[in-house]
Amino acid sequence: MTDLSMAAGTPPVKTKRSVMIYSRYERFWHWSQAILIFVLALSGFAVHGTLPFVKFSTAVTIHSWAAIALIVLWIFTTFWHFTTGQWKQYLPQISGLPAVIRFYAWGILTGAPHPYSKTLRRKQNALQSLAYLFFMVMIGPALWSSGIVYLTYPWWASWAIGTLGLPIVAFVHTAAAFLMITFVVIHVYMTTTGKTVTHYVRTMITGYDSIELTPAEIAYLEEERSGLLGK
Amino acid sequence: MRSSLGVAGALFAVALLFSGVSRAEDVAEQLSSAPAKPVAAQKSSGLKGGTADHSKFEALKGPFADGSEVTKACLSCHTEAGKHFMKSIHWTWDYTNPKTGQKLGKHNVINNFCTNARGNEGMCAQCHAGYGWKDDTFDFSNQNNIDCLVCHDTTATYYRLPNSRGHDACGVMFEGKKPIDLPKVAQHVGLPGRQNCGTCHYNGGGGDGVKHGDLDSSLNAPSKALDVHMSPDGGNFACTNCHVSDKHIVSGSRYDMIAKDEKGPGAPGSRRDIATCESCHSSKPHDKPSLIGFQLDTHAERIACQTCHIPEIARGGVATMVDWDWSTAGKFIDGKGYALEEYKQGDGKERHTYWTIKGDFKWNENFAPTYKWFDGRMMYTTIDTKIDDSEQPVPINAVMGGPNDPKARIWPFKEMHTRLPWDPKNKSLVYNHLWGKDDTAFWGNFDMVKSVAAGMKIENRPFSGEVGFLPTVSNWPITHMVAPKTDAVKCGECHTEKSRLAGLPGIYMPAHSTVRWLDLLGYAMFVTTIGGVVLHGLARVVMGKKKTHGEV
Numbered sequence: 001m002t003d004l005s006m007a008a009g010t011p012p013v014k015t016k017r018s019v020m021i022y023s024r025y026e027r028f029w030h031w032s033q034a035i036l037i038f039v040l041a042l043s044g045f046a047v048h049g050t051l052p053f054v055k056f057s058t059a060v061t062i063h064s065w066a067a068i069a070l071i072v073l074w075i076f077t078t079f080w081h082f083t084t085g086q087w088k089q090y091l092p093q094i095s096g097l098p099a100v101i102r103f104y105a106w107g108i109l110t111g112a113p114h115p116y117s118k119t120l121r122r123k124q125n126a127l128q129s130l131a132y133l134f135f136m137v138m139i140g141p142a143l144w145s146s147g148i149v150y151l152t153y154p155w156w157a158s159w160a161i162g163t164l165g166l167p168i169v170a171f172v173h174t175a176a177a178f179l180m181i182t183f184v185v186i187h188v189y190m191t192t193t194g195k196t197v198t199h200y201v202r203t204m205i206t207g208y209d210s211i212e213l214t215p216a217e218i219a220y221l222e223e224e225r226s227g228l229l230g231k
Numbered sequence: 232m233r234s235s236l237g238v239a240g241a242l243f244a245v246a247l248l249f250s251g252v253s254r255a256e257d258v259a260e261q262l263s264s265a266p267a268k269p270v271a272a273q274k275s276s277g278l279k280g281g282t283a284d285h286s287k288f289e290a291l292k293g294p295f296a297d298g299s300e301v302t303k304a305c306l307s308c309h310t311e312a313g314k315h316f317m318k319s320i321h322w323t324w325d326y327t328n329p330k331t332g333q334k335l336g337k338h339n340v341i342n343n344f345c346t347n348a349r350g351n352e353g354m355c356a357q358c359h360a361g362y363g364w365k366d367d368t369f370d371f372s373n374q375n376n377i378d379c380l381v382c383h384d385t386t387a388t389y390y391r392l393p394n395s396r397g398h399d400a401c402g403v404m405f406e407g408k409k410p411i412d413l414p415k416v417a418q419h420v421g422l423p424g425r426q427n428c429g430t431c432h433y434n435g436g437g438g439d440g441v442k443h444g445d446l447d448s449s450l451n452a453p454s455k456a457l458d459v460h461m462s463p464d465g466g467n468f469a470c471t472n473c474h475v476s477d478k479h480i481v482s483g484s485r486y487d488m489i490a491k492d493e494k495g496p497g498a499p500g501s502r503r504d505i506a507t508c509e510s511c512h513s514s515k516p517h518d519k520p521s522l523i524g525f526q527l528d529t530h531a532e533r534i535a536c537q538t539c540h541i542p543e544i545a546r547g548g549v550a551t552m553v554d555w556d557w558s559t560a561g562k563f564i565d566g567k568g569y570a571l572e573e574y575k576q577g578d579g580k581e582r583h584t585y586w587t588i589k590g591d592f593k594w595n596e597n598f599a600p601t602y603k604w605f606d607g608r609m610m611y612t613t614i615d616t617k618i619d620d621s622e623q624p625v626p627i628n629a630v631m632g633g634p635n636d637p638k639a640r641i642w643p644f645k646e647m648h649t650r651l652p653w654d655p656k657n658k659s660l661v662y663n664h665l666w667g668k669d670d671t672a673f674w675g676n677f678d679m680v681k682s683v684a685a686g687m688k689i690e691n692r693p694f695s696g697e698v699g700f701l702p703t704v705s706n707w708p709i710t711h712m713v714a715p716k717t718d719a720v721k722c723g724e725c726h727t728e729k730s731r732l733a734g735l736p737g738i739y740m741p742a743h744s745t746v747r748w749l750d751l752l753g754y755a756m757f758v759t760t761i762g763g764v765v766l767h768g769l770a771r772v773v774m775g776k777k778k779t780h781g782e783v
Contacts, residue, residue: 049728049742056723056742057523064522108771154529161533162635164737171746178753182760189764193771 014212019221020209020228027084029077030204038069041181048174067147074144089129098128108193127188134181142176273469275422286418291415298378299362305379307591312376315478318613321360322377324348330608335486341614343627343649343703344436345589348677349614350686353395354666358431359489365395365646369691382427383420388412391430397666398675425461426451428470437589438582440549444645445711449547449657457547459715471512477503485708490535490607490632491640492750508536533634535642537710538602539720544645545596546567546712548577554593554650561677562587588665588674590650600643600709602732606632609706614692618658620701624648634737645707652679656695662686 022030041064045051046059081087093178103114104127114125149156149169160166203209213221221229287292288303306313326336332521337348337355348355356364361376363369370376380389433439433447440447455462460473474483476649483506492507495514502510509516514531516526530539545551563569568587574594575581585591608631612618618625632639656659664685665673673682679698687694725732726742738744 047726047741049726049745051729052742055721057721058724060526060722062523110774154525157529157532158637161637162737167744167746170739170744171749172743174746175749175753178749178756182756185757185760185764189768194770 014029015212016210017212017213017216017218017229018208019213020207021209021211022204022205023084025080027204027207029073029080032073033070033077036066037180037184039066040070041177041184044177048177064151067144067151071144071148074140089132091129096125097127097130100125110129131183131186139179139183140177141165142172143180146170146173146176232551236745266720273422273424273467273472274468275471276475281421284430287421288418291414293417295413295417297362298380298413299375301413302362302377303375304417305420306374308313312379312479313377315480316360316370316377317374319479319481320484321382321479321481324359326484328608330487331610331611333611335611335613338611340438340441340611340629341651341662343443343651344552345665346557346651347614347662347686349662350664350689351666354393354397355734357391357393358434363394367750378417380416382423384416384427385421385424386402386416386419387426389416393666395666396668398672400669401542421473422469424469432470436552440545441552442647443707443711444544444551445707447545447547447549447551447657449549450711454713455715456718458518458712460713465715473767474506475503480504482506485608488605488607488609488708490605490642490782491532491638494612508540512536513594533640535605535640536707538600538641538643539647540713540716541600541643541709542714542718542720543597544643544709544712545598546714548596550574550576550582550594551645552596553645553647553755554591555589555647556591556700557652558650559585559680559698560588560590560591560673570647587677599731600642601646601706602735603630603644603706604632604634604636604639604735604737605630605642605708606636606639607642608632612660612703613663614660614690616635616659617658618653618660618701620655624702624704627651627703630706634735641732641738643709646708647705647707649698649703649705650696651703652683653701654683654693654697655699655701656697659693660701661694661698662689662692664689701751725772 042051043054043059043063043066046054047063051059064111100114146169150166150173153160153166153169155164191200191204192198195204216227288304288308290307291301295301296306300562302313316322320336324336324338325334327334337359339349341347345351346354351480352369353365356369356382360378360381362378363376364644376558381391388409390408392408412733429446429451430447432443433450434441435446436442438691440449450458450461455464457466460466460468466472471481474481475519475549476482482504489505489507492505492509493514494502495509496502516529516531516536519528521561541595560586570583571585571587572586573584574592576594577596580595583589583592584594609628611628612625629641630644652661652663653659661683663673663679664671664682667686668675671678671681671685672677676682680696683698684694684696720731721767723742724730726740728743730740730743732738732740733743
């Protein structure tokens with residue numbers, strides 16, 4: 001028995017340490033994006049006619065400026081993703097997916113442990129990264145691309161006379177908006193599933209979470225990136 | 232808005248004796264707008280600071296036997312004015328639309344108010360800028376027949392009378408007016424003011440504000456809220472400040488409109504043939520840089536300026552007529568004609584709701600226009616039109632253009648609904664001989680078969696001998712009474728479920744136009760998701776085992 005376990009190699013002893021996993025820019029991006037999405041959703045559905053108590057011209061003005069702000073934010077963030085290599089966080093990991101789904105569907109109710117542990121390299125679980133990937137390559141682009149076309153309607157209006165141009169653009173934009181608000185509901189709910197109801201929100205505010213580190217990782221962090229280690 | 236029936240005193244049947252002076256006064260009241268006062272210093276385009284004092288001209292000292300002698304004096308200096316004016320529609324009453332080829336002009340068309348000028352010139356040609364047109368003997372080539380004063384009087388003391396007498400009852404309506412001091416008027420001529428044009432253009436259809444809905448005597452001295460251009464507190468524009476002219480040809484005809492002016496102002500002073508908003512304001516006039524200004528300029532591609540900037544029709548306290556039923560004309564009480572005044576308009580004046588010589592009327596004021604796509608062309612139902620009455624009401628002037636036509640924009644209109652005399656066998660409109668002191672004129676004899684037969688005989692047109700009443704609608708483009716920009720139609724009055732533009736084809740407007748199934752699906756997805764997370768959360772609480780160790 002012992003031999004066998006020795007033969008498989010002794011797993012390094014992991015220590016829980018508080019580490020900054022969300023950098024300052026990432027947190028800034030997350031929260032400013034969150035505010036903009038709420039503003040866009042509210043003003044957008046006012047423009048759509050769902051919230052008729054908002055003055056139409058006010059809704060249009062707010063929606064347009066917030067959209068422009070979000071586009072600028074996304075340009076910076078795309079740049080950030082590629083220069084920092086953080087884009088790899090969104091690569092799908094299909095093999096881990098069933099376990100995570102099983103956990104949220106049932107395990108979470110019975111107190112089972114989460115099948116996934118945050119590591120330095122991989123901050124998101126399989127379901128999460130798939131959801132964010134969908135958010136970032138489907139919902140987001142569908143919204144901003146149709147939104148830009150919608151916003152610049154004045155420039156192409158005269159070519160679109162007698163066509164379905166505007167209705168189609170509006171359709172895509174509205175459909176993507178419905179997906180977005182649905183995503184937000186699930187996303188906000190999922191933040192309550194941490195150690196405590198507010199644990200994940202606090203993490204996204206402070207940037208620090210306690211995760212298990214190998215001695216090698218600790219050594220690396222202490223040596224090279226001491227700023228990332230919390231107390 | 233008020234309904235014509237809802238006015239207090241609805242039973243105020245003003246039984247006006249049909250053959251007496253009391254009714255005559257009433258007619259006079261119906262036909263002339265509030266007494267005009269001279270409004271000085273109105274802004275007219277082009278000319279400013281006159282160089283001649285007409286009171287110093289020998290030729291204008293008089294005495295003048297009649298208006299025609301004044302004209303002769305005018306022409307002795309203004310040698311070319313007669314030739315110029317004779318080409319204008321104000322003189323010819325005859326116009327062939329170059330786009331549709333239709334023969335129009337007051338001499339030819341049938342409207343759904345007092346129907347036709349043809350055959351009724353003795354009355355209708357009161358508004359012809361000439362002296363004495365009562366039948367086909369009128370000499371259109373005699374310059375001395377031109378009436379200069381009706382347009383150029385600045386004293387507001389000049390007036391015109393019908394060129395022929397009607398039946399006694401009608402004939403006395405203009406008696407008792409103060410004689411005109413012709414030398415005084417002649418010595419005080421000037422550029423036309425609003426009240427000059429208004430003499431006729433306010434009173435189309437038989438009275439103040441009756442016809443247009445955006446032209447009535449309230450424009451003589453309008454508040455800024457009523458008309459930002461014409462108000463003395465605003466631009467104090469004379470009509471001619473926009474309706475510029477070239478050799479007495481005045482721009483801005485309703486027969487051939489420019490629904491979308493893409494040229495804009497042009498070089499300074501260059502455009503003398505156009506009265507569009509864009510000819511001053513350009514086609515991109517909204518505040519910039521501003522997101523909303525940018526969007527509004529785009530709106531102007533498809534929406535006429537008037538659609539947003541004239542929020543309601545007849546806002547000046549003078550009502551406009553919206554419905555006329557000729558089929559009820561000719562009713563008597565104790566053998567006498569009568570009139571009812573059951574509509575009290577904004578300025579307190581009561582308006583006819585029934586009149587023996589005309590039938591039943593409905594009025595309205597402060598009401599939203601009807602919106603239609605319009606490319607500038609109107610197809611008239613003329614005396615020559617073979618009417619297809621399968622779809623009613625039959626348009627008297629069908630508004631042409633649609634959403635797929637880049638030249639068309641959405642325009643505001645006043646709709647006038649009338650049950651109009653027609654020949655149901657020949658399926659044509661008819662000329663009705665209303666005015667005259669003879670035994671066929673409807674106003675006096677009250678036999679419409681006889682009066683229509685007489686009207687149709689003038690040009691030897693076919694008449695079956697049968698008169699029916701056809702539901703018709705005419706469309707009056709609304710373009711005056713432009714409100715200050717703060718009073719323009721708000722975005723949310725169209726961008727809403729109950730839009731002002733509801734029902735118009737080819738529009739996509741956020742907040743109004745939705746894809747129903749997408750909305751249902753979207754809301755369902757959103758609500759179901761909320762329900763799902765609530766249930767999931769409850770389950771976590773109920774199971775009481777919130778010991779999650781995972782990471783999200």
